Amino acid sequence: MLHEPSKIPQATTKRLPLYYRFLQNFANAGQKRISSQELSEAMKIDSATIRRDFSHLGALGKKGYGYDVQDLLAFFRKTLDQDEATNVALIGVGNLGSAFLKYNFQRNHNTKIVLAFDSNSPLEGEKISEIDTFHPDRIEEKIEEYGIELVILTVPSRSAQEVTDRLAKTNIKGILNFTPVRISVPDHIRVQTIDLSVELQTLIYQIKQH
Known part of the structure; x- marks a missing residue:
C-alpha cells in the first residue's frame, strides 16, 4: 500500500x-x-x-x-502535484534563458513559464517566445500579479544576490539557480543550484576514472 x-x-x-x-x-x-x-x-x-x-x-x-x-x-x-500547474518566472533572458523560454516546461511537466524579466526589455513589457517579458524594475509587482511560485534564475553572477533579495520580499516558494553563486534566502524559500561548470567537471572526472 x-x-x-x-x-x-x-x-x-x-x-x-x-x-x-x-x-x-x-x-x-x-x-x-x-x-x-x-x-x-x-x-x-x-x-x-x-x-x-x-x-x-x-x-x-x-x-x-x-x-x-x-x-x-x-x-x-x-x-509531484501533477494535477496542479505551477506558474514559473524566468529572470535573465540570455542564451540559457532563451533556451528555457523556447522549450517551456508545459510540454512534458506540470510547470509553465508564464513570465520573464530581462534588463533589455521595456518597462511596459514585450513578448519573447510568446512569454510576457518585462524590465527587472517590475519584478515585485509582476511576480504577485502572475501568481508566481517558482523562479528560474539565469542572471549574471554579479546580480544574483541582489535579485534574490528582491525575490525574498515576494511570495515565491522556490528558486532554481543556474548561477555559480551560492545565494542566501530566508527559510520559506527553497533553492536548487545547478552549476553547469561543476556538473561538467564532475563528468570529466568520472570519465577519467574509467
Missing part, C-alpha cells in the same frame, strides 16, 4: 520525476504491472536502488507480481 512520504532522502527525491516519466511510458504501452528489474533496465538505474527508493515511499510491491503501474502513477502524480 502506497503512503505519502513525510521525509525521504534527497537523492530519492531527485529520481521521482524520472520514475513518473518512465511509468507513464509503460502505462501508455498498456503494461499493467512492472518489476524493479524492468524499471532498472529501462532507466539504467540499479534495481536495488529502485527497490530502496520505493520502500521509502511505502511501495513494497508483491513478490512474483511486482508493482501495479496505475497505482504507482497515481501516487507519483499526487506526490
